[in-house]
Amino acid sequence: MSHFYSKIQGNRGQATRCGTKDSGVTATAASWTGAIRTELWYVPEEDINRYTVIMIPWHGIGCTRIMATGTVGEFKWMETGS
Numbered sequence: 001m002s003h004f005y006s007k008i009q010g011n012r013g014q015a016t017r018c019g020t021k022d023s024g025v026t027a028t029a030a031s032w033t034g035a036i037r038t039e040l041w042y043v044p045e046e047d048i049n050r051y052t053v054i055m056i057p058w059h060g061i062g063c064t065r066i067m068a069t070g071t072v073g074e075f076k077w078m079e080t081g082s
Helices: none
Strands: 004-010 012-019 025-031 032-045 049-054 063-073
Touching: 004 025, 012 025
Parallel strands: none
Antiparallel strands: 004 012, 025 032, 032 049, 049 063
8 A cells, every 4th residue: 555655747747656665755856957856765663754855966967965854744944054
C-alpha cells in the first residue's frame, strides 16, 4: 500500500508515482544549470515522515547544497548563512 505519493507536471501532462514506507519516494526537477531533489522517507522508530530538499548538479553543472530538512507536517525556518 502506498504511503507516499509524488506528482509532476510537464509539457506531456501529469505523471504520478507512489512509494511505500520501505521505499520512500524521491523526485528530481532539473534545468540546464542544476537540479532540485526532494526525498521523503518513513522513520519507524518515531512514526514520522522526514524530508530533505537538496540542490544538486545536473550533467556536471551546478552545486550541491542541502536546502531544507525536517519532519513532514512541521515547519521551521532554516538558517543558511549565505
